[in-house]
Amino acid sequence: MTATTPAIEGWFTTGPEPALIGSACTTCSTVFFPRTAGFCRNPACNGDEFTDTELSRRGRVWSYTDAQYQPPAPYIAPTDPYVPFALAAVEVPEGIVILGQVADGYTVDDFQVGDEMELVVETLYTDDTGDRTIWRWRPVPVEPVETKEA
Secondary structure: OOEEEEOOOOOEOOOOOOOEEEEEEOOOOOEEOOOOOOOOOOOOOOOOOEEEEEOOOEEEEEEEEEEOOOOOOOOOOOOOOOOOEEEEEEEOOOOOEEEEEEOOOOOHHHOOOOOEEEEEEEEEEEEOOEEEEEEEEEEOOOOOOOOOOO
16 A cells, blocks of 8 residues: 655644644734744734644635746646646635645636635656655635526
């Protein structure tokens, strides 16, 4: 059996309902992602203690783009030649916007500002120890609206 390990430890949970892990300031309750330590990034707060908090798995597209140019190292391109991929800035109910890659198989033509997205975990790359996973945003399918016949 191949081992599955997050490419970046501590940024997200795995399992059937993965979630991003952020920090909440114990003084002002401001939420941050990725986790923070040392001092609160809220300029109106002097807090320096934080608790880990799982963020909502769903949010709405705030903005998006596609990566037409291959990112520099340590990025590992999954294909040769490089294939552009979509990026989405998603606002979660905690009031923060989180930029992330869009799930495999989706392009900027598959969603628009305001659409609902959900967090998924996919394989980023495979090395000699197994699969390395990363979180990504995936468009939530829109339920068809039933119409009443006259």
